[in-house]
Amino acid sequence: AQSVTQLGSHVSVSEGALVLLRCNYSSSVPPYLFWYVQYPNQGLQLLLKYTSAATLVKGINGFEAEFKKSETSFHLTKPSAHMSDAAEYFCAVSANYGGSQGNLIFGKGTKLSVKP
Amino acid sequence: KAGVTQTPRYLIKTRGQQVTLSCSPISGHRSVSWYQQTPGQGLQFLFEYFSETQRNKGNFPGRFSGRQFSNSRSEMNVSTLELGDSALYLCASSPRTGAGNTIYFGEGSWLTVV
Numbered sequence: 001a002q003s004v005t006q007l008g009s010h011v012s013v014s015e016g017a018l019v020l021l022r023c024n025y026s027s028s029v030p031p032y033l034f035w036y037v038q039y040p041n042q043g044l045q046l047l048l049k050y051t052s053a054a055t056l057v058k059g060i061n062g063f064e065a066e067f068k069k070s071e072t073s074f075h076l077t078k079p080s081a082h083m084s085d086a087a088e089y090f091c092a093v094s095a096n097y098g099g100s101q102g103n104l105i106f107g108k109g110t111k112l113s114v115k116p
Numbered sequence: 117k118a119g120v121t122q123t124p125r126y127l128i129k130t131r132g133q134q135v136t137l138s139c140s141p142i143s144g145h146r147s148v149s150w151y152q153q154t155p156g157q158g159l160q161f162l163f164e165y166f167s168e169t170q171r172n173k174g175n176f177p178g179r180f181s182g183r184q185f186s187n188s189r190s191e192m193n194v195s196t197l198e199l200g201d202s203a204l205y206l207c208a209s210s211p212r213t214g215a216g217n218t219i220y221f222g223e224g225s226w227l228t229v230v
Contacts, residue, residue: 032215032216034218036221041226042223042224043120043122043206043221043222043223043224044206044208044221045221046218046219046220049218051216090159094215094216094217095215096215099172100161100172100173100174100175101161101172101174102149102151102161102164102172102174103147103149103164103172103210103213103214103215103217103219104149104161104219106158106159108158109158109159
């Protein structure tokens with residue numbers, strides 16, 4: 001069965017510091033992986049998607065994620081945090097067969113706080 | 117290109133009533149999925165429709181239902197509302213169904229049951 005684990009429900013960084021949000025996945029086949037961001041009182045916005053074309057995926061707003069098969073990880077990073085990055089971030093893996101979980105299996109989310 | 121549009125954005129209902137939420141997908145997208153988001157349970161999949169047929173269904177009671185029209189627009193209905201149904205309901209669309217497709221979300225409909 002496929003699953004996603006996001007380590008740390010809350011992460012706090014200072015403005016200008018490195019952002020690192022962790023995501024580990026479980027999948028029996030090469031996965032499609034996604035990161036979404038949710039700003040307060042809004043829906044989910046796609047940050048980036050891994051499709052096996054390149055292990056380092058660049059997304060919007062300066063975020064990028066690196067696929068590491070040996071570690072089954074897809075961590076999200078940004079070199080320098082901005083106040084506007086404060087939001088909740090969701091990692092997701094595309095399900096092979098849908099079913100009761102749907103086509104995307106989400107992690108529990110990580111809330112990022114940015115201190116001035 | 118317009119994004120996923122959900123209406124209404126905010127609504128308050130009384131326990132026992134029913135509610136219908138509407139979703140217009142991105143033009144050309146044929147798959148529409150619905151999710152419920154609550155602080156305690158996080159994101160939970162409700163159902164997916166593709167070409168007017170329900171493809172997948174989450175583990176929700178029969179009070180939760182949906183449908184999709186020939187123009188890909190979708191509605192979901194919750195009957196006999198309970199306090200626990202208070203949540204953000206998110207609609208998402210995708211060009212196709214199945215693994216690997218990118219899913220785009222709307223802003224959501226905030227439902228409060230009192």
